[in-house]
Amino acid sequence: MAELPDIPNAGAGAAGGEAANLPHARLEGIAERYGTPCFVYDAAAMRHAAGRLRAAFPEGAALFYPVKANPNPAIVGLFAALGFGAEVASRGELALAMATGIPAKRIVWSGPAKTDDDLGAAVAARIFALQVESPGEIQRLAAIARQVGRPAAAVLRLDLPQDAGARRGDWAGASSFGMDEATAAAILGVRDRLAPVEIIGFHNHPTSGSLNAADFVRRFATLIEAVGRLSQGFAPRFVNFGGGFGAPFYADDPALDLDPIAAFLRGPEVQAVVGDAPPPQLGFEMGRYVTGPAGRYLARVVAVKRTAGRRFAALDGGIHHLMVVSGTLRFLRRPVAVSGPPADESKSEPTELTGPLCAPTDRLASAVPLSKTLAPGGLIVFSGCGAYGKQASPLNFLGHDWPPEILVDGDHERLIARRVRFDEVLALQSPDHPAAAGPGRVPP
Numbered sequence: 001m002a003e004l005p006d007i008p009n010a011g012a013g014a015a016g017g018e019a020a021n022l023p024h025a026r027l028e029g030i031a032e033r034y035g036t037p038c039f040v041y042d043a044a045a046m047r048h049a050a051g052r053l054r055a056a057f058p059e060g061a062a063l064f065y066p067v068k069a070n071p072n073p074a075i076v077g078l079f080a081a082l083g084f085g086a087e088v089a090s091r092g093e094l095a096l097a098m099a100t101g102i103p104a105k106r107i108v109w110s111g112p113a114k115t116d117d118d119l120g121a122a123v124a125a126r127i128f129a130l131q132v133e134s135p136g137e138i139q140r141l142a143a144i145a146r147q148v149g150r151p152a153a154a155v156l157r158l159d160l161p162q163d164a165g166a167r168r169g170d171w172a173g174a175s176s177f178g179m180d181e182a183t184a185a186a187i188l189g190v191r192d193r194l195a196p197v198e199i200i201g202f203h204n205h206p207t208s209g210s211l212n213a214a215d216f217v218r219r220f221a222t223l224i225e226a227v228g229r230l231s232q233g234f235a236p237r238f239v240n241f242g243g244g245f246g247a248p249f250y251a252d253d254p255a256l257d258l259d260p261i262a263a264f265l266r267g268p269e270v271q272a273v274v275g276d277a278p279p280p281q282l283g284f285e286m287g288r289y290v291t292g293p294a295g296r297y298l299a300r301v302v303a304v305k306r307t308a309g310r311r312f313a314a315l316d317g318g319i320h321h322l323m324v325v326s327g328t329l330r331f332l333r334r335p336v337a338v339s340g341p342p343a344d345e346s347k348s349e350p351t352e353l354t355g356p357l358c359a360p361t362d363r364l365a366s367a368v369p370l371s372k373t374l375a376p377g378g379l380i381v382f383s384g385c386g387a388y389g390k391q392a393s394p395l396n397f398l399g400h401d402w403p404p405e406i407l408v409d410g411d412h413e414r415l416i417a418r419r420v421r422f423d424e425v426l427a428l429q430s431p432d433h434p435a436a437a438g439p440g441r442v443p444p
Contacts, residue, residue: 022408024342027298028379030413034404036300036379037317041070041386041416043078043409045294049247050082053286056262062283064108066243067093069287069387070295074407074416076100079290085128087243087285091121098125108155108240108283110205112176119144122152129153129238131203133178135187142194151196155240156184156230157203160222177205181226188234201238201280202227209246209288211253213260216245220261221269228273236280239273243285247292249324249384251337256289288387295386297322297403301378302356311351313370315380318355318362321403322385323393325364336365337383343371353380357398390417396425 022042030040053063064087065079071093076086077100085106086097097107107127109118114130119141122130132138132154145152159178179187184202191199204226206219220241227239246256264270265282274280299317306312319326325336338353348369355362364382371378395402402420406413427433 022296024339024379024381026408027296027381030406030408031298031300031379034406034415035419036298037315037321037403038298038419039321039385039390039403039405040296040298041072041075041291041405041407042294042296043407046075046078046290046386047082049290049293050079050084050286052258053284053289056258056265057284058265058282060281062106062281064106064240064283064285065102065290066285066287067097068392070291070389071096071391072405072416073100074405074414075291076102084286087287091118094121094125094127104128108203108285110157110203116140116144120148123148123150126150129155129200131155131157131240133157133176135179135183138187138194138197138199142197145196149196151198153200154194154197155201155203155238156187156199157205158184158223158226160204160206160219160226178203181230184230188230191234199234201236201240202230203240203242203283205242205244205285207244209249210244211246211248211256213257216261217264220264224270224273231273238283239280240283240285243287243289245286245289247289247384247387249292249336253337253384291386292384293386295384295389297382297385297389299355299380299382301374301376301380303376304374311349312354313351313374313378313380314354314356315364316356317403318357318364319359319393320355320357320362320395320397320400321393322364322382322389324385324388325382326361338365338368339381339383340368340370340374341378343373347372349374356400359398396422 022040027040031038063084065076065084066087067076068089073096076097080101085108086102087108087110088094088097089109089111094107094109098104104125104127108129108131109122109127110131112133114137119130123145130141130152132141138154141152141154157178159175159180188199204223207215210216223241227236248255274282297317299315301313302316303314304311349372350367351370351374353365353368355364390403390405399422401422404415404419405417407416
């Protein structure tokens with residue numbers, strides 16, 4: 001039987017108050033010490049965002065940090081210290097989450113194509129639950145659990161109807177994620193045959209990076225209605241509302257208003273389903289919301305030129321480190337939040353920011369108002385880059401070094417990922433390197 005996560009109290013008061021500001025002068029000092037390009041993260045901003053969530057969600061809600069949002073061990077460890085569990089989607093992420101101090105009993109595993117090795121690793125680790133996507137997957141899970149003689153917990157991932165709110169990328173409706181309600185009902189009807197796997201509840205991931213509170217209320221309502229129908233004759237112990245809470249990234253993005261969401265989660269529709277004694281625990285997966293605003297990407301100007309009446313500034317950093325600025329993972333390209341060396345508005349000029357790659361997609365921002373005296377060496381700061389940045393980018397494209405990462409915590413800062421030279425990456429592919437000893441090795 002699955003053990004419900006024991007989440008420590010990490011409310012708004014424990015989250016560290018208002019997020020600290022990192023002025024341009026301090027970022028300039030960091031850039032000088034560690035070099036550019038680099039990523040800088042603000043620990044106070046992450047704690048503050050976590051506190052806002054704790055205050056908004058019902059008491060006792062379990063928060064899971066999706067490791068994919070920013071898998072740096074120091075970042076994952078920061079959320080472990082705040083009482084977050086983890087949402088993982090690979091054996092590598094599972095190992096990372098546990099190595100940073102998140103116990104297995106607070107880990108859920110998602111993903112539409114879990115292999116038998118994945119399922120076996122989850123069973124062996126005794127994680128809180130596998131969020132299963134299909135009848136075939138839960139049958140394979142049951143077979144593996146029987147073979148090793150160990151129980152496992154499963155959560156049925158639901159794929160809600162299209163009218164639950166349009167998702168970016170058309171995720172809603174028939175998709176590779178989850179199952180329809182009829183399939184979930186059929187699995188519940190034969191759950192006694194799946195021992196030693198126990199079905200403990202339901203999961204839905206409603207969207208990605210949305211800033212529209214009304215959409216979340218509508219989608220959460222659709223989920224809770226489905227849970228109510230599926231709970232006839234079945235008492236769920238866990239209902240995971242997923243995530244998708246957005247954070248400002250583009251220059252004109254508003255902040256997500258948590259108040260309507262908080263009101264709904266404490267309202268009669270939810271209470272009608274989860275209000276029975278003992279009520280199921282509610283879960284939420286929060287990555288971009290808590291890390292996105294805390295991150296900055298720093299790059300220096302290498303060259304400035306004018307052509308066809310427009311000014312271009314070529315930077316030493318680009319989409320090989322920050323693919324998200326190209327529109328990838330967001331489905332829509334709009335002006336991003338960028339700043340440069342301080343200048344009066346009357347002394348600025350629209351500037352096209354490009355990277356070092358010989359690829360037309362390496363365009364980081366357009367018509368950014370930057371100082372008319374912008375010159376090589378000027379520091380450019382991209383805001384909102386704490387989520388889906390470095391590790392979600394093609395780091396090896398065109399052979400550049402991997403950028404370092406620095407964590408700022410009040411007056412202190414520390415290097416949490418060093419710069420990796422590209423020749424080190426090439427060495428990993430050598431037939432003589434220890435990592436090459438196994439399937440897929442480079443032949444001598």
